[in-house]
Amino acid sequence: MIVKTLKVVKIGGNIIDNEEELYGFLEQFSKINTPKILVHGGGKEATKLANKMGVEVKMTNGRRITDETTLDIATMVYAGKINKQIVAKLQRNNCNAIGFSGADGNTIVSEKRPVKDVDFGFVGDIVDVNPDVVKLLVNHNITPVFCALTHDKKGQLLNTNADTIASELAISLAKDFNVELYYCFEKKGVLQDANDDNSLIETINTLTYQDLIHKGVITDGMLPKLNNCFHAINNEVAKVCVGKTEMLFEINSKFTNIKK
Amino acid sequence: MIVKTLKVVKIGGNIIDNEEELYGFLEQFSKINTPKILVHGGGKEATKLANKMGVEVKMTNGRRITDETTLDIATMVYAGKINKQIVAKLQRNNCNAIGFSGADGNTIVSEKRPVKDVDFGFVGDIVDVNPDVVKLLVNHNITPVFCALTHDKKGQLLNTNADTIASELAISLAKDFNVELYYCFEKKGVLQDANDDNSLIETINTLTYQDLIHKGVITDGMLPKLNNCFHAINNEVAKVCVGKTEMLFEINSKFTNIKK
Numbered sequence: 016m017i018v019k020t021l022k023v024v025k026i027g028g029n030i031i032d033n034e035e036e037l038y039g040f041l042e043q044f045s046k047i048n049t050p051k052i053l054v055h056g057g058g059k060e061a062t063k064l065a066n067k068m069g070v071e072v073k074m075t076n077g078r079r080i081t082d083e084t085t086l087d088i089a090t091m092v093y094a095g096k097i098n099k100q101i102v103a104k105l106q107r108n109n110c111n112a113i114g115f116s117g118a119d120g121n122t123i124v125s126e127k128r129p130v131k132d133v134d135f136g137f138v139g140d141i142v143d144v145n146p147d148v149v150k151l152l153v154n155h156n157i158t159p160v161f162c163a164l165t166h167d168k169k170g171q172l173l174n175t176n177a178d179t180i181a182s183e184l185a186i187s188l189a190k191d192f193n194v195e196l197y198y199c200f201e202k203k204g205v206l207q208d209a210n211d212d213n214s215l216i217e218t219i220n221t222l223t224y225q226d227l228i229h230k231g232v233i234t235d236g237m238l239p240k241l242n243n244c245f246h247a248i249n250n251e252v253a254k255v256c257v258g259k260t261e262m263l264f265e266i267n268s269k270f271t272n273i274k275k
Numbered sequence: 276m277i278v279k280t281l282k283v284v285k286i287g288g289n290i291i292d293n294e295e296e297l298y299g300f301l302e303q304f305s306k307i308n309t310p311k312i313l314v315h316g317g318g319k320e321a322t323k324l325a326n327k328m329g330v331e332v333k334m335t336n337g338r339r340i341t342d343e344t345t346l347d348i349a350t351m352v353y354a355g356k357i358n359k360q361i362v363a364k365l366q367r368n369n370c371n372a373i374g375f376s377g378a379d380g381n382t383i384v385s386e387k388r389p390v391k392d393v394d395f396g397f398v399g400d401i402v403d404v405n406p407d408v409v410k411l412l413v414n415h416n417i418t419p420v421f422c423a424l425t426h427d428k429k430g431q432l433l434n435t436n437a438d439t440i441a442s443e444l445a446i447s448l449a450k451d452f453n454v455e456l457y458y459c460f461e462k463k464g465v466l467q468d469a470n471d472d473n474s475l476i477e478t479i480n481t482l483t484y485q486d487l488i489h490k491g492v493i494t495d496g497m498l499p500k501l502n503n504c505f506h507a508i509n510n511e512v513a514k515v516c517v518g519k520t521e522m523l524f525e526i527n528s529k530f531t532n533i534k535k
Contacts, residue, residue, distance in 0.1 A: 038430075064351075067328045087356055091324075094374075095355020096347055099424065099432055103378040107430035113379045113408065114354075118363040120373050120417065148373065148417060155411060157380065164359065170298075170367035172359055 021050040021153060021192035024263065025181035029201040031058035031097060038104055043264050045108035050153035050192065052184060053112075054161045055101060056177040061085075061092040081136040081174045089174050090116075093162040101160050112158040117141075117165030118172060120148030123180060125165040125173050139165045139173025141180070144187035153192075182243040182252075189251035196247050196255045197263055198240060204258040204271030205241070207232060220274040221245065244273040281310040281413060281452035284523065285441035289461040291318035291357060298364055303524050305368035310413035310452065312444060313372075314421045315361060316437040321345075321352040341396040341434045349434050350376075353422040361420050372418045377401075377425030378432060380408030383440060385425040385433050399425045399433025401440070404447035413452075442503040442512075449511035456507050456515045457523055458500060464518040464531030465501070467492060480534040481505065504533040 024044065030036050044053065065072060065088055073080040081089065098114040105112040117123025117139075125139025149159050161184065163177040178198065185196040205227070207214035219227065224245065227233045233241055244255045256262055258270025284304065290296050304313065325332060325348055333340040341349065358374040365372040377383025377399075385399025409419050421444065423437040438458065445456040465487070467474035479487065484505065487493045493501055504515045516522055518530025 064328075068324075069327070090359050091351035091355035093355075094359045095351035095353075099350050099354045099376050099378060102376070103426045103432050104430045106378055106381050106426060106428055111381055111408075114374070114376070116359050116362070116374070118359060118366055118372075118374075121366050121371055148371075148412075148415075151411065151415060152408075155408075157408060166363045166366060168366055170364045172363050 018191075018193045019050055020195060021052070021188055022047060022195045022197060022263075023052045023054065023181055023185040023188070024197045024199065025054040025056075025177060026199045026260070027056045027177070027201075028058040030199065030260065031055060031060070037101075040260050041101065041104045041110075042108050043260070045105055045110035047263070050156075050158075052149065052153070052159050052161065053101070054163075054177055054181040054184065055093075055097060056163055057089065057093050057097065060097060061088050064088050064092055075133050078133060078135065080134070081138050083137065086137040086172060086174060090164060090172055094164055098160060098162045105158065105160070110158055111156060112160050113152060115149075115159045115161045116172065117161075117175065117180070121145050121166075121168065122149060123165040123175070123183065124168050125175055126167055127171070127173060137171070137173050139167065139175045141165060141175060141183050144183050146184070146187040146191075149184070150188070150191060176239070178240050178243045182247040185247050185252045186250040189253070194252045194254075196244075196252050198244065198255075198257045199260045199263070200257070202259070203269060205233065205237065215269055216271055217269060218272045218274055241273070248273050248275055278451075278453045279310055280455060281312070281448055282307060282455045282457060282523075283312045283314065283441055283445040283448070284457045284459065285314040285316075285437060286459045286520070287316045287437070287461075288318040290459065290520065291315060291320070297361075300520050301361065301364045301370075302368050303520070305365055305370035307523070310416075310418075312409065312413070312419050312421065313361070314423075314437055314441040314444065315353075315357060316423055317349065317353050317357070320357060321348050324348050324352055335393050338393060338395065340394070341398050343397065346397040346432065346434060350424060350432055354424055358420060358422045365418065365420070370418055371416060372420050373412060375409075375419050375421045376432065377421075377435065377440070381405050381426075381428065382409060383425040383435070383443065384428050385435055386427055387431070387433060397431070397433050399427065399435045401425060401435060401443050404443050406444070406447040406451075409444070409448070410451060436499070438500050438503045442507040445507050445512045446510040449513070454512045454514075456504075456512050458504065458515075458517045459520045459523070460517070462519070463529060465493065465497065475529055476531055477529060478532045478534055501533070508533050508535055
C-alpha cells in the first residue's frame with residue numbers, strides 16, 4: 016500500500032493579520048496537490064473586536080484569561096469571520112475546503128484547564144483526537160481548515176492553542192498518512208540570535224534542543240512551539256518544519272528542520 | 276434500492292433566541308434516527324452585537340441593508356457563535372454534527388443580488404447547490420448544521436435567507452433521498468387568523484394557496500416562506516411541513532402540510 020503524504024500547515028498572526036499576505040498564501044496553499052489541512056490562529060482581530068465592544072482583556076501574571084465574553088469573541092472571530100473568509104478564499108482558488116472547530120465532527124476533545132494558581136477560564140487542554148471525519152474528507156480531496164477552538168463533549172467550547180491543535184492533529188493522522196507538519200511564522204526558523212535572520216539553525220534534534228534551552232537561545236513563545244514540534248516528531252509524524260511560508264513553496268528555501 | 280428518508284429541519288429566531296428552548300430542541304433533534312440536516316437563522320444576536328459595537332442597522336424602505344460591517348457581524352454571529360454552540364450541544368447529545376456555511380464544501384453558491392431600486396449590499400441569491408459533501412457526511416451518520424451564509428465562489432461570503440437555504444438543500448438531495456422539509460416557527464402552522472392558534476389550516480395545496488393569498492390570509496413574511504415550501508414540493512421534495520417543533524416529535528401534533 017502506498018502511504019499518501021498529508022501536509023498539516025499552521026499559520027499564525029503575521030499572515031492572518033495581513034489581508035494581502037493571507038490571500039497570497041491561500042492561493043499558493045491551494046496548489047499543494049497532496050492531502051492537506053490548514054490550522055490558523057487568531058491574530059489581532061479578536062482584540063480589535065473586544066475593543067469595539069468595550070470589553071477589557073483580562074490578564075493574570077501576563078497570561079490572558081478567557082472569560083465567557085472572551086470565549087464568545089474568540090468563537091465569533093476565529094470560527095466565524097477568519098475561518099469562513101479563509102474557506103471562501105480557498106473555494107475561489109478551487110480548493111474545496113471545510114471549516115472546522117474541534118467540536119465539528121467531534122474531532123478534538125479537550126478538558127477545561129484545572130485551576131491551580133491561575134484560573135485561565137475557558138481554555139481547553141486536548142485529551143482526545145478523533146480523526147475519522149478528517150480522514151474521510153481528505154480522502155475525498157477536501158481540505159479541513161481548523162480554528163483554535165475545541166470542545167469538552169459536554170456542550171462547552173474551549174479556547175485552545177493552535178500550535179497544539181496542529182501537532183495533535185498531525186499525530187492522530189500519522190498512522191494513515193506520511194504526515195508533514197509545518198509551523199509557519201514571521202521568522203526563517205529558530206534563530207541563534209532572534210534579531211538576525213542569518214543566524215538560522217537548520218536542524219534541531221532532541222539533544223541540541225536541550226542545549227539550546229540551556230543556553231537561553233530558545234525561550235518564551237518558542238519553547239511551547241518547539242515542545243509541540245518534538246511531541247509530533249516523537250509520535251510518528253514524518254517531518255516537522257518551522258519557518259516562513261516559503262518553506263512550503265520554494266525548493267531552495269531555508270528553515271528549521273526538527274529531528275528526533 | 277431502498278431510498279432513505281432525510282429530514283431537513285429549519286429553525287428560526289423563536290428557538291435560537293431562547294437558550295432553554297434551543298437546548299431542549301437539540302436534545303430531541305439528536306434522537307431523530309434518520310439522516311438529518313439542521314438549518315438555522317440568526318435571531319436577535321446579530322442586532323445585539325451590532326448595538327454593542329455601536330453599528331447602526333441600515334434600512335431602506337423597511338428592508339435591511341447588508342453592508343460590509345453587517346456582513347462581518349452576520350459571519351461572526353451566525354457561522355461563529357450560534358453555529359458552533361449548536362454543534363457543541365449536538366455533540367453532547369451524541370449527535371455527530373459539522374457546522375456549514377454555503378462556502379464549506381462549496382455547497383451553496385449564490386450571486387450578489389443585482390441592484391435595481393435598492394442595493395441590498397452583501398445579500399446572495401442562490402444559483403447552485405452542490406450536495407456531494409453533504410451526501411458523503413449524512414451517509415456516514417454525520418449531521419450538517421447550516422447557517423444563513425453562502426458564497427459567490429469568487430471569495431465573497433453573502434448573507435442568504437435561511438428558509439431558501441433549507442428549500443434549495445432539500446431539493447438538491449431529493450434525487451438521492453426521500454426528503455422531508457420542516458419549517459419550525461412560533462406558530463402551529465399557517466393560520467386563518469394570525470392571532471388564533473385554533474384556526475390552523477392543516478393542508479394547503481397550489482390551488483388553495485392562491486386563494487389564501489387572494490383573500491389576504493397569507494401576507495408579509497409568510498409569503499416568501501410558503502413560496503419556498505411550494506418550490507420544494509414542486510421539485511421532488513416528498514413532504515413539506517410548517518409548524519412548531521413538536522411536529523417533529525409528537526405523533527398527534529397538528530401542523531400545516533403543503534401539498535402539490
